[in-house]
Amino acid sequence: MRDGWFDENLETFVKTMRDYKTMSPYCTDAMDISIGVMPNRPHKVLDLGCGAGALSIQAASRLAPIGGSVTSIDSSRRMLELLELERSSMKLENLDTVLMDGEFLQFEHDTFTIVYSAFSLVFFSDREKIVKEMLRVLTPGGKCVITSFPYNNEVFNIFEEAIFRLTKIHPSETIRQVVSLGDGIDIKRMMRDCGFTNATVHTTSHQWLMPIDVFLNFFRFNPIFKTFQSYLPECYQSNFVTMCREIIEEIFPDGTLDLKITCVIGLGEKPKTNGQVALNPHS
Numbered sequence: 053m054r055d056g057w058f059d060e061n062l063e064t065f066v067k068t069m070r071d072y073k074t075m076s077p078y079c080t081d082a083m084d085i086s087i088g089v090m091p092n093r094p095h096k097v098l099d100l101g102c103g104a105g106a107l108s109i110q111a112a113s114r115l116a117p118i119g120g121s122v123t124s125i126d127s128s129r130r131m132l133e134l135l136e137l138e139r140s141s142m143k144l145e146n147l148d149t150v151l152m153d154g155e156f157l158q159f160e161h162d163t164f165t166i167v168y169s170a171f172s173l174v175f176f177s178d179r180e181k182i183v184k185e186m187l188r189v190l191t192p193g194g195k196c197v198i199t200s201f202p203y204n205n206e207v208f209n210i211f212e213e214a215i216f217r218l219t220k221i222h223p224s225e226t227i228r229q230v231v232s233l234g235d236g237i238d239i240k241r242m243m244r245d246c247g248f249t250n251a252t253v254h255t256t257s258h259q260w261l262m263p264i265d266v267f268l269n270f271f272r273f274n275p276i277f278k279t280f281q282s283y284l285p286e287c288y289q290s291n292f293v294t295m296c297r298e299i300i301e302e303i304f305p306d307g308t309l310d311l312k313i314t315c316v317i318g319l320g321e322k323p324k325t326n327g328q329v330a331l332n333p334h335s
């Protein structure tokens with residue numbers, strides 16, 4: 053199994069994520085439209101690619117008073133260790149962490165009432181296979197929630213501009229397809245194609261307000277940043293961070309990045325009857 057999704061600087065990444073709330077507001081939105089602000093059912097939640105727990109911690113806190121539970125899986129042992137620290141400091145007894153490759157979900161059919169993939173599906177090699185697996189482990193009528201930054205967003209625009217300024221060539225669309233699940237319509241189509249019903253898409257935006265240095269340290273070791281960087285000819289790669297900084301400083305000369313970042317949230321339901329949907333993708 054792959055560990056070290058984030059080889060370098062993981063602690064800084066997670067600290068920035070928590071201090072500046074870069075991911076948690078989107079996770080809050082994803083929960084609001086699925087389990088609800090005040091859930092009235094003791095859901096069994098699976099958080100696929102949970103990372104340090106931006107979604108898991110909130111879900112477990114919401115579900116604790118009514119007996120719901122959260123199973124958080126990730127292929128990175130270090131991510132799970134950081135999540136465990138947070139879990140125990142918050143004394144959340146209803147959250148379990150499991151080291152597991154999401155490409156091979158080791159759960160029975162019909163196990164969970166809600167399955168989330170918050171900003172993780174994009175890192176899987178066979179996305180459709182995983183979405184079918186999400187369907188398999190859900191109970192009939194259960195909900196699948198998938199979040200992604202869309203193709204068009206301010207951060208990707210900065211990275212692409214840096215590639216253009218360094219090479220004088222417009223980057224290919226392929227990069228965005230690697231680092232994003234696409235726009236709402238793409239996520240909705242994928243959910244439908246994988247057997248979900250009542251698929252809807254929600255768009256939500258939050259402000260990222262932080263010193264430029266903090267932003268660059270947050271992103272420079274991130275696989276998304278590294279993907280953009282890897283599309284550069286080798287001779288330009290070491291200048292990528294400096295070029296990104298130059299562009300950001302032009303936009304925000306006072307040294308504080310202030311961007312409204314949009315996220316798309318796909319929501320689908322497992323059909324209540326078997327119908328034409330193959331519940332076991334392995335059969």
Ligand SMILES: C[S@@+](CC[C@H](N)C(=O)[O-])C[C@H]1O[C@@H](n2cnc3c(N)ncnc32)[C@H](O)[C@@H]1O
Nearest residue numbers: 057101102103106126127128153154170172175
């Ligand atoms: C961008 S982080 C998202 C973490 C978290 N859901 C959040 O919103 O903060 C992506 C996560 O997916 C995990 N991941 C990537 N490939 C995986 C795999 N094959 N199985 C399980 N987790 C995986 C990474 O380890 C990482 O923690």
